[in-house]
Amino acid sequence: MRVLCIGGGPAGLYFGLLMKLRDPSRDVVVVERNRPYDTFGWGVVFSDATLENLKQADPVSAAEINAAFNHWDDIDIHIGGRTIRSGGHGFIGIGRKRLLNILQARCEALGVRLVFETDCTDDQALARQYGADIVVASDGINSRIRTRYAATFEPDIDHRQCRFVWLGTHKLFDAFTFAFEKTEHGWFQAHAYRFDDTTSTFIVETPESVWRATGIEDMSQEEGVAYCEKLFAPYLDGHKLISNATHLRGSANWIRFPRVICRRWVHWNTLADGRRVPVVLMGDAAHTAHFSIGSGTKLALEDAIDLADEIDGQGAAGIDQLPEALARYEATRSVEVLKIQNAARNSTEWFENVERYAGMAPEQFAYSLLTRSQRISHENLRVRDAAYVEGFEQWLAGEPGLPPMFTPFRLRGVTLRNRVVVSPMAMYSATDGVPGDFHLVHLGARAMGGAAMVVAEMTCVSPEARITPGCPGLWNDAQRDAWKRIVDFVHAGSEAKIAIQLGHAGRKGSTQLGWEKMDYPLAEGNWPLVSASALPYLPGISQVPRQMTRADMDRVRDDFVANARRAAEAGFDWLELHCAHGYLLSSFISPLTNVREDEYGGVLENRLRYPLEVFAAVRAVWPQDRPMSVRISAHDWVEGGITAGDAVEIARAFKAAGADMIDCSSGQVSPDQAPVYGRMYQTPFADRIRNEAGIPTIAVGAIFEADHVDSIIAAGRADLCAIARPHLADPAWTLHEAARLGFRDVPWPRQYVAGKRQLETNLARAASYAQAPGK
Numbered sequence: 001m002r003v004l005c006i007g008g009g010p011a012g013l014y015f016g017l018l019m020k021l022r023d024p025s026r027d028v029v030v031v032e033r034n035r036p037y038d039t040f041g042w043g044v045v046f047s048d049a050t051l052e053n054l055k056q057a058d059p060v061s062a063a064e065i066n067a068a069f070n071h072w073d074d075i076d077i078h079i080g081g082r083t084i085r086s087g088g089h090g091f092i093g094i095g096r097k098r099l100l101n102i103l104q105a106r107c108e109a110l111g112v113r114l115v116f117e118t119d120c121t122d123d124q125a126l127a128r129q130y131g132a133d134i135v136v137a138s139d140g141i142n143s144r145i146r147t148r149y150a151a152t153f154e155p156d157i158d159h160r161q162c163r164f165v166w167l168g169t170h171k172l173f174d175a176f177t178f179a180f181e182k183t184e185h186g187w188f189q190a191h192a193y194r195f196d197d198t199t200s201t202f203i204v205e206t207p208e209s210v211w212r213a214t215g216i217e218d219m220s221q222e223e224g225v226a227y228c229e230k231l232f233a234p235y236l237d238g239h240k241l242i243s244n245a246t247h248l249r250g251s252a253n254w255i256r257f258p259r260v261i262c263r264r265w266v267h268w269n270t271l272a273d274g275r276r277v278p279v280v281l282m283g284d285a286a287h288t289a290h291f292s293i294g295s296g297t298k299l300a301l302e303d304a305i306d307l308a309d310e311i312d313g314q315g316a317a318g319i320d321q322l323p324e325a326l327a328r329y330e331a332t333r334s335v336e337v338l339k340i341q342n343a344a345r346n347s348t349e350w351f352e353n354v355e356r357y358a359g360m361a362p363e364q365f366a367y368s369l370l371t372r373s374q375r376i377s378h379e380n381l382r383v384r385d386a387a388y389v390e391g392f393e394q395w396l397a398g399e400p401g402l403p404p405m406f407t408p409f410r411l412r413g414v415t416l417r418n419r420v421v422v423s424p425m426a427m428y429s430a431t432d433g434v435p436g437d438f439h440l441v442h443l444g445a446r447a448m449g450g451a452a453m454v455v456a457e458m459t460c461v462s463p464e465a466r467i468t469p470g471c472p473g474l475w476n477d478a479q480r481d482a483w484k485r486i487v488d489f490v491h492a493g494s495e496a497k498i499a500i501q502l503g504h505a506g507r508k509g510s511t512q513l514g515w516e517k518m519d520y521p522l523a524e525g526n527w528p529l530v531s532a533s534a535l536p537y538l539p540g541i542s543q544v545p546r547q548m549t550r551a552d553m554d555r556v557r558d559d560f561v562a563n564a565r566r567a568a569e570a571g572f573d574w575l576e577l578h579c580a581h582g583y584l585l586s587s588f589i590s591p592l593t594n595v596r597e598d599e600y601g602g603v604l605e606n607r608l609r610y611p612l613e614v615f616a617a618v619r620a621v622w623p624q625d626r627p628m629s630v631r632i633s634a635h636d637w638v639e640g641g642i643t644a645g646d647a648v649e650i651a652r653a654f655k656a657a658g659a660d661m662i663d664c665s666s667g668q669v670s671p672d673q674a675p676v677y678g679r680m681y682q683t684p685f686a687d688r689i690r691n692e693a694g695i696p697t698i699a700v701g702a703i704f705e706a707d708h709v710d711s712i713i714a715a716g717r718a719d720l721c722a723i724a725r726p727h728l729a730d731p732a733w734t735l736h737e738a739a740r741l742g743f744r745d746v747p748w749p750r751q752y753v754a755g756k757r758q759l760e761t762n763l764a765r766a767a768s769y770a771q772a773p774g775k
Helices: 011-021 048-057 059-068 096-110 123-130 144-148 208-214 219-231 296-312 322-352 364-370 378-384 386-397 437-448 477-493 550-570 584-589 609-621 644-657 682-692 704-716 725-729 732-743 748-771
Strands: 002-006 026-031 042-048 070-072 075-079 082-086 091-095 114-117 134-137 155-169 174-181 186-194 200-207 254-261 266-270 276-281 409-411 414-416 420-422 454-458 497-503 575-581 628-633 661-665 697-700 718-724
Touching: 002 011, 002 550, 011 026, 011 096, 011 296, 026 123, 042 048, 042 096, 042 186, 042 296, 048 059, 048 091, 048 296, 059 091, 059 096, 070 186, 075 364, 091 096, 091 186, 096 114, 123 134, 123 144, 134 144, 144 477, 155 186, 155 208, 155 219, 155 322, 186 208, 186 219, 186 748, 254 322, 266 322, 276 322, 296 322, 364 386, 378 386, 378 704, 386 704, 409 748, 420 437, 437 454, 437 477, 454 477, 454 575, 477 497, 477 550, 497 550, 497 682, 550 575, 550 609, 575 584, 575 609, 584 609, 584 628, 609 628, 609 644, 628 644, 644 661, 644 682, 661 682, 682 697, 704 732, 718 725, 725 732, 732 748
Parallel strands: 002 026, 002 134, 026 114, 075 174, 134 276, 420 454, 420 718, 454 497, 497 575, 575 628, 628 661, 661 697, 697 718
Antiparallel strands: 042 091, 070 091, 075 082, 155 200, 155 254, 174 186, 186 200, 266 276, 409 414
């Protein structure tokens, strides 16, 4: 097999040496535009786990890399005159030039041909010149090859919002250091770490708007470096900042990070000699991860390892099997890279929005930074640095040993004993809108299961407001009395509070039960629908709703008010207004569902007019000592729909109207939605609304461990966490998670205390067994 790597960065060099190491008969060529042993850049960072991967792939180069590494465990965060340190993070840093020199020397020792000072302008010509059977495009973040075959690779390049400059200094930092300084124009931050015996990397970053307002755009390179040196002088101890990008002028040193995602990683060329030769993307040519999580070089090296593994897995006849090997490489690596890129996106957005978090106390600011990617959780931090976490918990709770999940929360006259609420989940089990024994058992069991509050499913304000015939209501006294029975049981049998969520299905009403054909009209007995506009939910399938008239609006508003009065009479502790998921009030808010041309359509302010009117009317009759929240769809996940930025404005409007909290869900407004799912994937909406709009929030969506709840609450991303599916599977989820955490100071129903002791004993025994030698 003849291998051609275009680009002599970490990806190309490492793939080249692995291919030669595994089969010396292979002809491997790496083409690089720079001179021999000449490169640019400062230090790169790995985790300890990445080094272990390198040791497995090539112990010789790994040993030399390891010998050149600087290792540290600590992170220092400087903010507001305070320094907060967290340990146990396991970083290793090495100069980029030193790393490449090691890989170049290893390639030469193995017989890889290194061709320097060759600027590739035609990959096909090079492939013909070297008779390549495979071409690896490792030509970096501005890959010409990726651009040439863009129709195949379909790159998505997003230039992020901050400007940054990559500098160095002879100040030797003993921890990975984040330093934040506020100027009259906004925040600057530095990312600094030592990578050899004399030098540290010093990256300075700031939002584009701040960079322009500061005037760095018009400064010379020397002036820009001097500005940064003066700004971060408290951390440099008299040392200078150094630029090695002398080939660039002035503001060209400051770039916006390009986030690169490619839909495909393999392109096939048919050369003049008739051979089909694959061109394979690797490293930054295929994907990028923001420097704030230090994974760019890690991804490049692991790309090389995985591609070599896939090719070698086909044995000696590997050339014939290349299509299958490359398909597996693309499939497996794209998934792994996406995980890192999702974490990098969270980290990137955190640093783009330092202003959002700067008002936090330094303790919480630092915790938010440490957990910004959502890959490092509360318990993971505890494993790394138990003393740090214990100190932070004491600061947060005011007492030692109290996990964030179990800190109380007070809103108006209601105090919740912890931060877990049972999310409202449609049960489709009411008869004529009356909740029955199922609802008593369902909500009662979960109230006894440790959650601070249970939220009843969307309760409909009229027969025509129901999603399905099985949905409950509060439009008559019989329904009120049935709900009161449930509320009384929750109050008598547990310490939990209980909330009602009032809503109107709008254009999504008159459909089959959830376990039948969801969102499809009833086979018979349909009732007429109303919505903001006459648009069906499922075109060609759903019933077309009538656009609401002012008389309709008055009637529905009054229905909400009457239902709220009955909810108060039933004894509910909390009321939530459902303005999400494409139901009636949501249909006014989203431009996808509201195309009205009157005062209730058009700009967001107009689209909010009717939902705010309903909110105000309900708030006026809801007891003043009881909280009222609003559930919104914080993102429609459809081009042209509501975005996270819109959600902040929506939250501000409801806050001004008197809302106490925003329940931050998303989607379900349009069948065309394309959500980006993942762990805690909606939590960033709660974070942004809480910390920009200045109103408490509920996080919801793929939160399924106590560790998730602890991390969200501790970082100030939300004030409560709504748990849905885990509570369907386990009514006592909160109690069981407390036991799993080892937190025993949580009350159980007295009838079940014996089970508490047994569970805690079993978990302690299992933990002890797992830690025993040889286990």
